[in-house]
Amino acid sequence: MDSKLETKCIHEGWKPKRGEPRQLPIYQSTTFKYDTSEEMGQLFDLEAEGYFYTRLQNPTNDAVAGKICALEGGVAAMLTSSGQAANFYAVFNICETGDHFIASSAIYGGTFNLFGVTMKKMGIECTFVDQELSEEELSKYFKPNTKAVFGETITNPTVSVLDIEKFARLAHSHGVPLIIDNTFATPINCRPFEWGADIVTHSTTKYMDGHAAGVGGCIVDSGNFDWNAHADKFPGLTTPDDSYHGIIYAEKFGKAAYITKATSQLMRDFGAVQSPQNAFYLNLGLETLHLRMRQHCENALAAARFLEKNEKVAWVNYSGLESDKYHSLAEKYLPKGSCGVLAFGVKGGRDMAIKFMDSLKLASIVTHVADSKTCLLHPASHTHRQLTDEQLRESGVAPDLIRLSVGVENAEDIIEDLRQALEQI
Numbered sequence: 001m002d003s004k005l006e007t008k009c010i011h012e013g014w015k016p017k018r019g020e021p022r023q024l025p026i027y028q029s030t031t032f033k034y035d036t037s038e039e040m041g042q043l044f045d046l047e048a049e050g051y052f053y054t055r056l057q058n059p060t061n062d063a064v065a066g067k068i069c070a071l072e073g074g075v076a077a078m079l080t081s082s083g084q085a086a087n088f089y090a091v092f093n094i095c096e097t098g099d100h101f102i103a104s105s106a107i108y109g110g111t112f113n114l115f116g117v118t119m120k121k122m123g124i125e126c127t128f129v130d131q132e133l134s135e136e137e138l139s140k141y142f143k144p145n146t147k148a149v150f151g152e153t154i155t156n157p158t159v160s161v162l163d164i165e166k167f168a169r170l171a172h173s174h175g176v177p178l179i180i181d182n183t184f185a186t187p188i189n190c191r192p193f194e195w196g197a198d199i200v201t202h203s204t205t206k207y208m209d210g211h212a213a214g215v216g217g218c219i220v221d222s223g224n225f226d227w228n229a230h231a232d233k234f235p236g237l238t239t240p241d242d243s244y245h246g247i248i249y250a251e252k253f254g255k256a257a258y259i260t261k262a263t264s265q266l267m268r269d270f271g272a273v274q275s276p277q278n279a280f281y282l283n284l285g286l287e288t289l290h291l292r293m294r295q296h297c298e299n300a301l302a303a304a305r306f307l308e309k310n311e312k313v314a315w316v317n318y319s320g321l322e323s324d325k326y327h328s329l330a331e332k333y334l335p336k337g338s339c340g341v342l343a344f345g346v347k348g349g350r351d352m353a354i355k356f357m358d359s360l361k362l363a364s365i366v367t368h369v370a371d372s373k374t375c376l377l378h379p380a381s382h383t384h385r386q387l388t389d390e391q392l393r394e395s396g397v398a399p400d401l402i403r404l405s406v407g408v409e410n411a412e413d414i415i416e417d418l419r420q421a422l423e424q425i
């Protein structure tokens, strides 16, 4: 019987046998012992399965990746040291120097830099597109060397909802996979594979960890993209890998090809591995993800309704509000609620935004989002300060935008704090 998401949060991943620890053990070991040199050799050739060095695989990490994989409904997954590493590996696993990919311009500032600046230095070109454009208009951005399409279920920090089906159709009609960063929605509120996405990434640093305890990331593969059907575009998966005696990933590993390649090449060579200790904390967070997401959504909706009615507030973006531009997309993709993050602006612009933020008592100003404590940030002066005004506008970040991450405290206390700070301006 396939269990429900709530049950998966608790029971997937680590499945102890008789006499084994009930809670996931932390395999705090860099290495694993074998009896013969021959056994060890087979592991290095990817001929046998087994742990040998934690940079490549670790039982604690694998159990947690397995849980996230089950929650997303994928076939294979891997943990990374951060969300940044997850998004880099997810794209770099199928894009080489001379390749091109397409990303929504509304994505997280860190990812925008990674794609637009750092990967450009590696000879990989990213075209940022307005995700509201029609399929026909978006099609014009594809080139013969385009290898992937990337977007976020709910964009950070503008909280726009992506039309995942539109993007999946677009990617597939050009023979490339759709990669979705599902950090804000989490699989509790949206499972992008059900809407045609091929690969999902996460910054587990956010709701999955949930307590601002550890930075981490994850990549999940649906196993649905047929690499062989577009073999010429993806030689890394469909032609021999010289660094593994000529293994062809798509042939040897079938539906697990993409994740196996990411582990055995990218993790081997770049090494952005999550520590088993952090994976343990992440697993604790995952056990209550379903409970917390429900409360985050309930509190955020209450806060959004309060802000919408307050005369000092200029605008509020939260797809749970009936008045929101993304309300109907949210009803389709996020029927249980979107997340605890909302964006709004106060009248009087930038200066008033800063005065408001400095007057808060419960909510804290931190470079973080999506954990149990209510927090907020002003992207124009914090996360996005490297961006020019034009880039800011391009990513839809207004100079007065405040990103409020509503926690799981009592909603009345959160609203009271917002009320008293608004009264100061």
Ligand SMILES: *Cc1c(COP(=O)(O)O)cnc(C)c1O
Pocket: 082, 083, 084, 085, 087, 108, 110, 111, 152, 156, 181, 183, 184, 202, 203, 204, 205, 206, 215, 216, 217
């Ligand atoms: C935070 C975040 C990232 C980056 O994750 P880190 O764990 O901070 O490296 C990527 N995507 C989204 C949507 C995020 O919110």
